Amino acid sequence: MPNNRRGFGGEEYLFGEDANGVYYESIRIHNWPTSPDMVPIGAMWRSGTTLKVVAPSDTELLGNPGFESGTTSWTVDGSITTVTSTTADTFKEGAQSLKITFPSTGDYVRQSVSLTAGKRYYCACWVMPTSGVAMLSIKNATTGQIMNMAVTADLNEWALLEIEFIAATTASHQIRLGNSIVSGTVAYFDDVKLREVLTT
Numbered sequence: 001m002p003n004n005r006r007g008f009g010g011e012e013y014l015f016g017e018d019a020n021g022v023y024y025e026s027i028r029i030h031n032w033p034t035s036p037d038m039v040p041i042g043a044m045w046r047s048g049t050t051l052k053v054v055a056p057s058d059t060e061l062l063g064n065p066g067f068e069s070g071t072t073s074w075t076v077d078g079s080i081t082t083v084t085s086t087t088a089d090t091f092k093e094g095a096q097s098l099k100i101t102f103p104s105t106g107d108y109v110r111q112s113v114s115l116t117a118g119k120r121y122y123c124a125c126w127v128m129p130t131s132g133v134a135m136l137s138i139k140n141a142t143t144g145q146i147m148n149m150a151v152t153a154d155l156n157e158w159a160l161l162e163i164e165f166i167a168a169t170t171a172s173h174q175i176r177l178g179n180s181i182v183s184g185t186v187a188y189f190d191d192v193k194l195r196e197v198l199t200t
Contacts, residue, residue, distance in 0.1 A: 080109060132153075132179050
């Protein structure tokens with residue numbers, strides 16, 4: 001059998017028979033990024049001769065991320081109303097979710113956390129809007145800057161909203177569950193995550 005070679009990005013897969021007719025397979029790795037800065041979560045980068053994976057830490061940085069204790073650890077703004085829901089299909093993880101009604105834009109259910117400046121973080125949550133547009137956003141509480149956001153308008157369907165950001169300062173950052181543009185949004189939120197992104 002002649003030698004064969006197939007390339008997959010930074011990975012080269014070689015297979016065939018040697019001079020003695022023995023079949024072999026091998027993988028040759030080359031051209032991997034040498035810095036993790038722009039490498040997406042789940043992908044690999046090269047440090048010297050070692051391949052490393054970019055992945056979120058297992059350590060959760062939020063309190064009560066699945067709303068199993070209602071709104072404990074969370075701040076509910078203004079005219080928002082909340083209720084925990086244990087009805088089938090209205091929670092994604094655990095035993096309940098948080099159903100939030102947003103009468104207007106600009107109010108949030110939020111949690112403040114102190115993060116390390118320059119560190120990379122991953123934030124995600126499951127959302128199912130029944131009306132309007134639901135949003136996950138990150139705010140620098142010192143400057144007021146919105147650091148990243150994700151939205152969904154897919155009604156009556158669970159959507160995983162995912163965002164990444166670099167902590168700008170060691171001051172407080174706000175993880176915010178809200179609505180975008182449309183007043184009167186009603187949505188179920190569950191299993192919020194905030195994890196440092198590791199590159200080792």
